Amino acid sequence: MPKIAPMKSNQIKISPNGPIFSRIVAGVWKWGAWGWNLNTQQHLTLIKKCLDYGVTTFDHADIYGDYTSEGDFGRALKLEPSLRNKMQIVTKCGIKLITPNRPSHKVKSYDTSKKHILWSVENSLKELNTDYIDLLLIHRPSPLMNADEIAEIFQRLKKEGKVLHFGVSNFTPSQFKLLENRVDLVTNQIELHLMRPKPFFDGTLDLCQRLRTAPMAWSPLTSGKIFKDLDSKPVRRIIAAAGDMLEKYNIELDQLLLAWLLKHPANIIPVLGTAREERIKAAVDALEIDITREEWFTLWEASLGKEVP
Numbered sequence: 001m002p003k004i005a006p007m008k009s010n011q012i013k014i015s016p017n018g019p020i021f022s023r024i025v026a027g028v029w030k031w032g033a034w035g036w037n038l039n040t041q042q043h044l045t046l047i048k049k050c051l052d053y054g055v056t057t058f059d060h061a062d063i064y065g066d067y068t069s070e071g072d073f074g075r076a077l078k079l080e081p082s083l084r085n086k087m088q089i090v091t092k093c094g095i096k097l098i099t100p101n102r103p104s105h106k107v108k109s110y111d112t113s114k115k116h117i118l119w120s121v122e123n124s125l126k127e128l129n130t131d132y133i134d135l136l137l138i139h140r141p142s143p144l145m146n147a148d149e150i151a152e153i154f155q156r157l158k159k160e161g162k163v164l165h166f167g168v169s170n171f172t173p174s175q176f177k178l179l180e181n182r183v184d185l186v187t188n189q190i191e192l193h194l195m196r197p198k199p200f201f202d203g204t205l206d207l208c209q210r211l212r213t214a215p216m217a218w219s220p221l222t223s224g225k226i227f228k229d230l231d232s233k234p235v236r237r238i239i240a241a242a243g244d245m246l247e248k249y250n251i252e253l254d255q256l257l258l259a260w261l262l263k264h265p266a267n268i269i270p271v272l273g274t275a276r277e278e279r280i281k282a283a284v285d286a287l288e289i290d291i292t293r294e295e296w297f298t299l300w301e302a303s304l305g306k307e308v309p
């Protein structure tokens with residue numbers, strides 16, 4: 001008989017001093033101009049569906065939709081302000097995109113200066129139509145990042161109540177340690193899925209466990225490649241290896257990919273990229289799947305293309 005575990009908690013305290021998030025996070029980068037072009041009412045409907053399913057944490061960045069996604073979400077929140085205290089908002093800053101919406105940007109670059117972070121936070125607050133951000137992430141490590149300067153800004157934003165918690169994204173373990181040495185970081189949001197084994201080998205997940213900071217996994221479903229890239233050898237191997245498990249647990253491939261991540265002891269938090277209600281529900285249902293250790297390694301072997309040494 002398949003092993004159905006008691007439902008994993010739908011919430012998680014992401015680090016010892018961190019916020020409580022939903023175990024599955026809704027990423028909004030494709031809700032607006034970069035994908036689905038949902039209007040304000042459709043944003044509101046989707047936000048409410050997520051909340052109904054217990055997906056209470058929403059992942060933003062200033063740049064999503066070429067700097068328009070936070071505003072889309074904020075306009076939906078304005079229609080029902082009472083939703084704000086039922087959710088947690090994550091946003092990011094530090095990347096400067098070249099786009100007609102930011103005519104002053106001449107070169108794609110990173111900016112982690114005091115001036116830029118303070119401006120970006122004020123702008124995110126205004127766009128999102130909120131008084132506070134639950135978690136602010138530095139979106140990408142910059143070679144010019146000054147840890148003392150960032151720590152000082154974080155402390156100021158926290159004192160002012162504008163940002164409750166801080167973290168980073170796409171940081172190496174060494175970059176994470178540099179900043180974590182100055183200021184409390186509650187997560188590293190990284191690309192993490194069955195077809196991206198690097199964080200398992202480069203110390204990223206070890207450091208997360210050591211510090212008890214749950215990593216947030218972006219593109220947990222390979223950004224959709226596993227459903228489309230059917231000529232790729234790793235995709236073919238994973239699909240072949242998954243067959244028996246899909247049948248045994250009566251689940252879909254996207255749910256198995258999530259169950260594989262959720263089994264890891266670092267408490268990986270998947271950040272979904274879909275705007276489809278049924279896929280959000282399927283992801284929440286995946287919290288009930290507890291694959292065996294051997295099944296985990298069967299998928300790992302398929303991903304790597306060889307058995308473990």
Ligand SMILES: NC(=O)c1ccc[n+]([C@@H]2O[C@H](COP(=O)([O-])OP(=O)(O)OC[C@H]3O[C@@H](n4cnc5c(N)ncnc54)[C@H](OP(=O)(O)O)[C@@H]3O)[C@@H](O)[C@H]2O)c1
Nearest residue numbers: 027028029059169218219220221222223224227272273274
């Ligand atoms: N920190 C960073 O640097 C960073 C970078 C990138 C992304 N992110 C965050 O991570 C979030 C997720 O990224 P992602 O969109 O790459 O995540 P993802 O969940 O791995 O991929 C979403 C894609 O997979 C497709 N998909 C999902 N289930 C499917 C199924 N059963 N069959 C076919 N296609 C399926 C979706 O299609 P549908 O749209 O049709 O459902 C969508 O195109 C973003 O929203 C953003 O918040 C962060």
